[in-house]
């Protein structure tokens with residue numbers, strides 16, 4: 518994808534502010550899902566939201582300000598399975614839809630996040 522198209526993707530989500538709003542919706546859905554709730558029992562959600570916002574800004578071609586741990590390190594030892602990864606992507610797509618993001622853009626974001634599956638999932 519060219520730089521111009523990448524910038525458009527970030528802008529189409531409403532920039533930093535739009536992304537922060539989407540992340541809030543996304544986490545509300547994740548935390549309401551009994552399959553995922555146990556993973557976040559001990560997580561400081563305020564910090565987590567901030568990180569996830571930065572991460573999505575990065576993934577969509579905004580300013581690369583994500584300075585957290587690598588995806589592999591951040592999820593090490595959590596026992597995340599494919600069904601958890603699928604559920605998280607599903608909630609993200611749902612949150613994007615809720616904020617009227619076009620299907621084409623949702624598909625592009627999903628495509629960019631899919632390669633992280635190998636780093637995040639550690640159990641069949």
Ligand code: HEM
Nearest residue numbers: 556557560568569572585586591597601602605630633637
């Ligand atoms: C595309 C998929 C994913 C992305 C982009 C992502 C991104 C992130 C980021 C940026 C952090 C913060 C790292 C840090 O603090 O330095 C994080 C932490 C975390 N993620 Fe994910 N994640 C993904 C999938 C998942 C899945 C499938 C689960 C499990 C259901 C999960 C559970 C967690 C938990 C529990 C933490 C916090 C660990 C702690 O409390 O310190 N993540 N993730």
